[in-house]
Amino acid sequence: MPAWVQIIVSVIGLAGVVIAGIFGIIQVQLRNRVNNVEKKSDANARLETENNILEQLIPLLERKDDALDRIALILEQYGKRIEYVEIGQDNLLALAKERCLAPVLLEEIRRYYDKKDEREVRQSILTAIFDEGNIQ
Amino acid sequence: MKGIFNRLKERIAKLEYEQTMKETREKERRVRIENKLVAIRDNSVKVFSLSVEREQCS
Numbered sequence: 141m142p143a144w145v146q147i148i149v150s151v152i153g154l155a156g157v158v159i160a161g162i163f164g165i166i167q168v169q170l171r172n173r174v175n176n177v178e179k180k181s182d183a184n185a186r187l188e189t190e191n192n193i194l195e196q197l198i199p200l201l202e203r204k205d206d207a208l209d210r211i212a213l214i215l216e217q218y219g220k221r222i223e224y225v226e227i228g229q230d231n232l233l234a235l236a237k238e239r240c241l242a243p244v245l246l247e248e249i250r251r252y253y254d255k256k257d258e259r260e261v262r263q264s265i266l267t268a269i270f271d272e273g274n275i276q
Numbered sequence: 277m278k279g280i281f282n283r284l285k286e287r288i289a290k291l292e293y294e295q296t297m298k299e300t301r302e303k304e305r306r307v308r309i310e311n312k313l314v315a316i317r318d319n320s321v322k323v324f325s326l327s328v329e330r331e332q333c334s
């Protein structure tokens with residue numbers, strides 16, 4: 141084979157190796173970027189799911205506060221009409237912690253307005269607070 | 277060949293942009309949710325402080 145042919149073949153071979161190297165580098169760069177996008181995509185999906193769950197919980201929490209609001213209002217009216225010295229500050233604070241009791245207490249207090257025998261209803265309110273909430 | 281890589285780069289850049297925008301949106305949404313939760317907590321404390329004050333007044 142003549143020398144000039146060998147030189148041309150060598151140059152073409154060398155060019156091929158250089159081009160393959162360049163493509164390899166670009167490929168690695170692209171793969172890294174794709175991996176980063178995938179990681180960010182996964183993190184965003186988790187964040188979105190967490191946000192969706194929290195957004196579903198917020199109305200429930202707001203409704204509970206609405207119940208507490210109404211209880212506070214009713215307690216004000218209730219306090220004007222009967223003594224509730226047995227309901228101490230500590231018990232109210234404990235009740236605040238036991239927020240799931242709010243609807244039960246609210247129902248008991250509402251009965252106060254519907255029943256004539258105030259003593260019985262007052263007792264049922266205290267029962268709802270102390271017994272069902274296990275508050276001493 | 278260069279055209280293929282350029283198209284790939286454009287698609288990846290588009291995906292990166294979309295995910296960055298989504299990340300920003302979700303983080304802002306999280307801040308709004310946390311503000312709501314703080315408001316609910318503060319309101320709860322306020323309501324019961326009020327109840328306790330009423331109880332003390334009686």
